[in-house]
Amino acid sequence: MSVSATKDAVDGAQDIVLRYGIDLTTAEVIRHALEHIALQMQIKINTAALSPLLSEVNDFGIGLLGPRDLERDLDFDAIAMGSAAPAHYVINQFYARMAIEHWGVENFRPGDVIIYNDPYRGGSHINDIGTVMPIFHNDKLMGFATAITHWLDIGGPVPTGFGPGLQRDMYAEGIRLSPRHLYKGGELVRETVELFTEQTRIPDISMNDLQVVRAALKLGVDMVGSYIDRYGAEAYASAVQYTLDHTERAMRSALAKLPDGEYSAQDYLDNNMEGEPMLLRCTVSKYGDNVEVDFSGSSREEWGGFACTWSDTVSGAHLGLQVALPESISPNAGAYRPVHVVTPPGSCFHALPPMSTNAGHTMFTEKAINLVKMAVSTADPALAMGEHYDDVALMSFGGLDDRGPLPVPFVHMALFHGPFGGSAQSDGSCFGFVDGGNCLTTSVELDEEIYPLMILAREFVTDTAGAGQYRGGPATRTLIATLCNVESVYQLEQCRFPTQAANGGASGSRAFIGVHRNALETWASGRSLGPEEILAGIVDSQGHLTDAEVEGETEFRLSKRSGVPFGAGDIIVHQVAGGGGCGDPATRDRDAIEKDIRNGLVSAERALTDYGYAANA
C-alpha cells in the first residue's frame, strides 16, 4: 500500500478487511497489544534495574519495531513505545534502524542482543545505550525489540558524562560502541560486558542492568511471539500496517485542523563555552495535513558540547508537534510520516563529528521541542502558551563518600522538575518534567540513603510565575547539602533569558544556582544563611543576583559548567525559571488571584502591581 493511500478516511469495518485482509477486531486487539507489550517491557526495566535513572527516573525508551515487508510499506519502523522518556522513544525510529543496517539484517540470529551507543549513527548522546533483539517466528524475522537506556556513567573524564565546556570533542566523552553482540544466541558476551565493568564508574550497576535490558527485550520478543502464534504471521504484519496507518490518519487529522501558514519562533541558549548566547530559530510550515520544520538560521555548533545530533533535533521536532497539538497521538512511526525536518549540517542542531554532543543532547533537544511548540502556538489563539522552564535541568555529583570506614565511590545525577507556561485554557503546571524527558525525580529518601547528600528543601517560590490571564507555574527552589567533597556538573537554562510569555502575558523569573559554603551547621541551628554566592546567573558588581544585564555593570555567570567542586557541608541553592504567562493579567479571574495569594504563589504587593488587584488586608 502506498503511503498516500493511508491518508484516506476509513469507511467502516468492511473497509479494514478490504485494505488489510484482517477484521477490525483483530486489528484493534493487536494494535492495543503492541502498546501494552511496550509498557510491560518498560515496567520490567523499572522493577529490576539498579540505576536510579532506570528504576525511578524513567530515563529510557523501550518498545517494538515491526517487520520489513515492502508490500505493506513496512521497514522495521517503530510500532509501539512505552511511556517513558519521549525523546528516547521517537529516536528509536532512526537509532535502532541504523544499527540494524550497520550490523546487517542477515547477521541476526535468535537470542542475539546487539548493543551500540554512537550518537552519530542516528542516536542522541553517548550515555544512551541502544540495544536491539530480533523477533523470529519459524525462522522468519518479524521485527525487533529495542531499547535506549541512559547509562548513569559511560567513562571518560566527567562522572555521569555531561561535560559542558570540557568535552571539546567526541573522543573525550567515554566508551563508544559500534554495534556488537551483548548476547550471542542467548549467551552473555563477556568481552562486551567488560567494557562497562572496566571502563565506567558503575561496574556493579552495569553488570546487573545490562542483563535487565536483555530481560525486558526478551519479554517483548516472547509477547510478540505469543500474538503471532495466535493470529499468524500474515495477520500480525497486517495489524502492524494497520497500526501505523491508524496513527498516521490521527496525526494528519490533527494537523489538518491547524490553519495553513508559516509559523516561527526564536529563542536563545544562555551561553556557549565562552559565555556568548546562542541564537536558535525554527520555522514550521503547514499546508493541508503536511508539515515541514526548519531550523535554518540557528547558531553554528560550538565547541565544548554545545550542539546535538541531527537525530536528536528530528526527534525534538516530532515531539514539539505532538506536544502542541491538543490530540493525543500514539508514539509510533505513523505519526512521523506527515513531517519533514530540515536540520542544516554544522548548526547547533546538527553537530558534525568530532564535535562532542553529550551535554548538548539535553540542551538542544528540549530547545527544538520548545521552538516547535512555541511556533505552532502562534497558529491559533486557542493554542497559545507561555514558555516552560526549558531544559533538562540537571546537576551531577561524583566523588568518594568518605563518611564510613572505607571510602565508597559514587555517581549521582539529580534532575529538577519545574513549571510550564500558562496556556489559552489554563494556568501552567507547577511541577513537571520537560516534554522530552517525561522523567520523574528520584525520591528524597533514595537520594539521602544512597548518596552523601541531604535534600533540605524543595519548595515553590513566591512571585516567580509569569503573570497572565492564565499564569505560568512558579519556580521550584531546591536546597541540597553535600556531605563530603564532590565534583559537580550543572546544566540549567533561562538564567539569562527569561521564559517567553504569550498573548500579553509576562515572563517568569530567571533561574539561578548559588551556594552557601560550609553552612550545614548554620542551617541546622536555624540561623539565617545570608545571601548565597551566585554560581550561575546574572550578578551585579557586588556579586549579588540581579534581574537584567547592563553592559559594564553586570556579569553573567555560566549556567552550564563541569568540574565544579563543592565541599562537605556546602548548601547548594538551585532554582529553575518561572513559567511564562498567557493573556492579559488584568483579565485574570479575581478568585484565582486570591487563591494564589493564599497559596503563597503571589504576594499581595505583586498582586497589585502585576494584576491591579488589591488584596483584602
Added chain:
Amino acid sequence: MLFPQPQSLTISEDRQEVDAACGNCGAQPVFRYRVVTYRGWERVTKCPKCLSVMAGEPLEPPVQSGQLK
C-alpha cells in the same frame, strides 16, 4: 581548537531554486534541498507553498557520507 568550526555564526540549509512549477498548486519556483523524513534523509524537490514533493532521492546522513552540502 584542533578541529575547524563553521565560519558563519548562523547556519541555514541551502535551497536551490528549480525552474519548474508545482504539479499540485502551480506555484513557481520550487526548491531542491535536504530533509529528514520518517525513514531518513532525502534530497527533495518541493513546493514551498503547498509542501508537495515533486521528486525525492534517499541520502546517507551527512555525517556518514561526509557530503555537507
